Amino acid sequence: MIDIQLLRAGLDDVARLLATRGYVFPVVEFSELEAQRKHLQTRTQELQARRNAASKQIGNAKVRGENASSLFEEVANLGHEVKQIEAELESVQAALNHILLQTPNLPHPTVPIGIGEADNQEVRHWGTPRVFDFPIRDHVAIGETLGLLDFQTAAKLSGSRFSLMTGELARLHRALAQFMLDVHTREHGYQEAYVPYLVNARSLLGTGQLPKFKEDLFEVPRKNSEPVLAVSAGPKHDLEDNNLYLIPTGEVPLTNIVAEKIVPLESLPMRLTAHTPCFRSEAGSYGRDTRGMIRQHQFEKVELVQIAHPQESYEALEELVGHAEKILQKLELPYRVMLLCTGDMGFAAAKTYDIEVWLPAQQAYREISSCSNCESFQARRMLARFRNEKNKPELLHTLNGSGLAVGRTLVAVLENYQNADGTVTIPEALRPYMDGLRLLSTAG
């Protein structure tokens, strides 16, 4: 959520900035609602003040044993009017809140303006794509030939966009996650966390997946609950949605750890990591990446989250990207880092770097990590604060990034490390996690 004060002070400027992201802010509707809000709120508070004063007088009169019947009359009609105007105010504020909750974050000044993927800027690249002297096969062919990857059976169990891995491939997948966690906890100072994979609507509202992107989520209805997402006035206590949702990313539980908290200054920055499954409905991506395990309903990710002081969050973003890059460097996989343009950024992000790994079979760099500074956008939604130097509560900045997507990393390993005979060399960094195994083969 962006700061409503910004909208009040400079509506046109904000709208212009949002337009660079391809978002049309409802300027007219907002100003009209704001005008109504101002009028209704002033009036409401006037009436409330009168009622409070009269009630206080009645109290005083009673204490002195006096007759207060004239005061009763004065207040009698006030009650109805107050109730009515309160209801009006509430509906206006709900409408304003609805607009705010739908509005994406403002881009940082250093973000290039653009419409889509083509306008992203390469910041740097690392490693050189390997030159193959035999026909390159993709990870599906490699895995299926080895007999370790089976999409048909997965489809039988669950449908499309699921995968079944067995034997040393399943183990390699597990090894990748362990390896990533170890690097981040031992070398980058992250605290490991084990988190819920089912979260409530409030958490998803906090990180920005709800209310706008409900169709991307898998919802788990609770018994006897009405699946209603009621979004009204206040930022926190208006969610009637009792249902649970499968997390689309570990960012959700990890970031919401600080929701409604005031963390002490000295505990910043907080660095958290977790290995979690992620579940996405992939609605609206029909026909994209239908082959293989690039785009799945269920995949594993090691997530990095930082909770930072506002003045240090952009430094933290650079560090966080570096932490994710480190994994690819240790695995010796070529990649490039892209600075996303305004039009390609996610809803909550103020600035995002994507890391794209080289996939030989596609002859392309593909996203394997996305690292964002959300500034106070999420913190405002979930009321995550710290005590600043003046001992006053102030909104935190939240950052998140993949470190890395495990499934896609596995794809990258299979394709980049494939051999002419159909085997796959296991990257050196992973061998300690594989009992020293050097080669993925049918025998293995």
Next chain:
RNA sequence: GGAGAGAUGGCCGAGUGGUCGAAGGCGCUCCCCUGCUAAGGGAGUAUAGGCUCAAAAGGCUUAUCGAGGGUUCGAAUCCCUCUCUCUCCGCCA
């Protein structure tokens, strides 16, 4: 699943219809005293808003005692619903 108890400010904890945004304590900040590996005295110390002000300061004001609803002129306090926590029993990886 059954039975019971609870949820108050950064923390502990009092408060069962009116001067309670909330006693007292702890913590924290500032000041004074003392003088050293102690202590004592005083003052201050919730959050989110609105209006006002050129801005800051300030002033006026609203809401918030787990959440939502109700009763009432008036609710932390009474009623209803929900959520969460704790204890015991049952079941279970």
